[in-house]
Amino acid sequence: MSHKIIRRPHVDDSHLPSSLPPLLKQLYARRGVGQDDCELVLAKLLRPDTMKGLDIAAKIVADAMQNQHQILIVGDFDADGATSTSVCLLALKMMGATRVDYLIPNRFDYGYGLSPEIVAVAHSKQAQLLITVDNGISSIDGVNAAKACGMQVVVTDHHLPGHILPNADAIVNPNQPDCQFASKSIAGVGVAFYLMTAIRAELRQRNWYELQGIEQPNLAVLLDIVALGTVADVVSLDPNNRILVQAGLQRVRAGRCRPGITALLEVAKRDPSKIVAADFGFAVGPRLNAAGRLDEMALGVETLLCDDIMRARRMAAELDGLNQDRRDIEAGMQQEALKSLQTIALDEATLPWGLALFQPDWHQGVIGILASRIKDRYHRPVIAFADAGNGEIKGSARSIKGLHMRDVLERINTMHPGMIIKFGGHAMAAGLSLKAGALDTFKQVYDDVVRDILDYEQLTGELMSDGELVAANMTLDTAFMLRNAGPWGQSFEEPLFDGFFNVVQQRIVGEKHLKLLLETECGQLMLDGIAFNVDMQTWPDATIKQARVVYKLDVNEFRGNQTVQLMVEHIEPM
Template sequence: MMKKNWILKENKHYNILVSILKNREIENIESYLNPKIEDLNDFTLLKDIDKAVDRIFQALINKEKIMIFGHDDVDGITSVFILYNYLTKLGSQYHYSYIPNREIEGHGMKSGFINKVKEIGINLVITVDGGICCYDKIEALSEMGIDTIITDHHIPPEKLPNAYAIINPKQADCKYPFDMLAGVGVTYALISIMSKKTGIPLSKDDILMTALGTIADRVPLIYDNRIFSKIGLRYLRTSRNKFINFVTYQNSELSTNNLLNLIIKLMNAGRSTDGNHLALEVLFIEDYFKIRALYNKLSYILKEYDIQQRTAFALIDELYQNNNNNIFIHLDDNAIPLPLIGSVASYVNSKYHIPAVILKSNGQIITAEARGPEGFNFVELFNSISDLLIQYGGHKRAAGFSAELKNYEHIRNRMIDFVSNGKYNFCKKDDIVIDYQLDKHAFDMNELININKQMYPFGENNYRPIYLIKNLPMNELYKFPFSQGAFQNIEGEILDIVFTVDEENSRLCIVDCMRSGFSQNSG
């Protein structure tokens, strides 16, 4: 029997790639395949961006002290990096950065940051990849006479902070036509406008860092995000950044995709101390020996995380057997390190196709990371329990919050009630959307590999193509480079096979398979 429901798209064109892109409603195929920076939307359409740039220029002219506040993930780190670098290019000698340690400070601005701002004597705060939910702390900054410019991409709350300027494409009155930028995409827009007004150009590494942050944050890789990612990765192996260059040299045997994933993992492995983030620090270092030492340190942390992650996944699989709700909620004691709760939530969502909230306590405060399937909305969920939360924010399918430990049971019960009201349906987990049905007699592996290379990088809303071959006799399977052992438990002499292409290893990876004559494809 067929395991999943196959949805076969119509072959709209004799050219496989053109047919796939038309079915995916790619309007400008040339721009998709060969994007140019000029194809980006007009950044001046972002609300408050000119106001923000003018305030930054005023600060530079008056030699005011500027603090960049960022989030502690790759999106936030790359955002801080490109903005800090560009301020340096403009001649600033009075700018600083602060990335909080999530394990100690939790989400958003906390008292430690406010104290640091006071200590240095900051005049202007610029947030990157965050800030839209930091109402109280930005109010406190305002009362201290400090202006705040927010650059963010998360869903704004109903009550916006009292900031000097807010640049966020998700604002209801923002005219920018694409609201799914990563945080670093918004930051790139800011320095791009600064570049146009000053004539001081951006670098190839600015677009590379924007690509890294965009891909790492798993935003949809379409439109502007596709342009950032496709163009930025062209410079991965030729980067002038000493750390990126070092990692590339040390791992020269890796494919572009594996090298990209390694860099993202290394940056995620870093943690912050007193506002100084290890992964951000290594991006600024020029000295070879210091870079090597920090690379070794990050690699060691990464190996430790891999071991801890495997243990955590095994624990979650065991706990899930007793889950009777439409949402998986787990408050961990000592088994899962705080930096891994996001990846554990992603694991649950990916494997079991239900919303997952993984929480960790630090004293009397709990921190949560949440991930959900297509169609779920954590922002609505957290809005419904906002009276129990200290702070929350994020996206529909990926979000987080902090709360008091004493409220945990109330939070848990209300989240279960919210998901149980029947509004959300997670039954689509068994649907496989097939991009193209191939003729087994005209199979061309090189063509399929080339298609993947043209469509790369893959990610949200830009998945690897999924193919179907029908009526393939078992005794002809050897003619096709399927992964070893793929058909060990398959019954039937003639098969219909759904698969993707692993372009790096020149293999076909089985997605689903069944005996011919039993499929009920729909288009």
């Protein structure tokens, strides 16, 4: 796929502290960092009292604890759901709750969220209070079923609500109408953490800890889990989310994190003392997610809850195996998808703007990742469908900049009532169910709606560069400064630089990765570079002597030596 390289303009950075290095000042200013956002300390977290419904929810949970009611946490089957569930379970137990358990629907049997079927399971477990985490805002029928069984329901979620809200006893979701909480992009685990802090304060007012003869817990010990869920759910790293992630990373680097996270970092061959946010996103998160994608997410939750490092290592090894299975399944599905696209992909003009793909044998648990991979390859919004049984197919959607996926599905639903059985999600990712027979019609309508919203230029991927890095800045000191200046992530992109280099050496390593020796144009400096998953039809090519390279400045550690390495995101022969 071709990329348009756009250099970010120079902006005024005079509002930022003069103690910051000039390069970092400019990078921060371009990403909208204000004077107050430079210091990522917990004291600067947004106040809980601006989150609508939090006080009511805290009172309901505190009452349930005092009355010894059975509390059941109902989570979602992804990394955000697993971390949210773990945070609630650990926090409530730390606060002295004795009757608390969790339930995560198996996605293949029950689908997503608090469904009436899951309520029946909860009822059989004698649950009296249900707390949903990372789901529930669209569970109208499920909440009604729970109320009919005499249960109380507290919904905590961060997904966008529909026109009708569930009839819960309390709803905590910054995206619900009239909620003043400024961080609309907080993850489900962040919402759960805020609720736990509100419950702790409510119990303090009731002298609960003295009456129980326990210490008031320090909930900051759970921030490693909060950070993991926030990064793994790919929410925008606004200032509040950056504070939560930074606090969690600091715990991990200091060797004070949960045994389960330590064990997951070990199987991913990451050094906890040097961890960055991307390690949560690309190494720990996928292994945790693999449980929910292929099996039961309970394995992921149990890994996070585990206090014994040896047991945690056994579970992490199992998750690592599941993740390898997931990658194998996904690779096969990706080949099939690309093959079916090839017939039309040869001519860019006939390729649909909105891609909808289906194969009957595709695995439900992996279609989201497949959609993401195809989207990256063709820079078009993609929905991948899998057979869900009972004449239905389930789709997982991934979008591109400029197209709000949930709004697209809402529009299709308005134009063709009944075609979509159910849907939900965010701007960049969503899920839906269809009657299998409606797929062809849906494909056409979906493509039409996408064409109506986007301009053709938006189908070309953009790489936002922070410009050329002078040779004097291509140092280990700069690489370490950039590493420590994060956490970088969604909507707070890690700096990319671009420049023209002489290609001195090139060879393929690990089947499809390009190892490079690059020389700066003026010949001042020689640097190692690595480009992952290159186009094998272009590289290696001994005739290519010059290239424009878009890269991240990174530190390569090998046998105790540290050297500067360019992590190549894009390379164009000149």
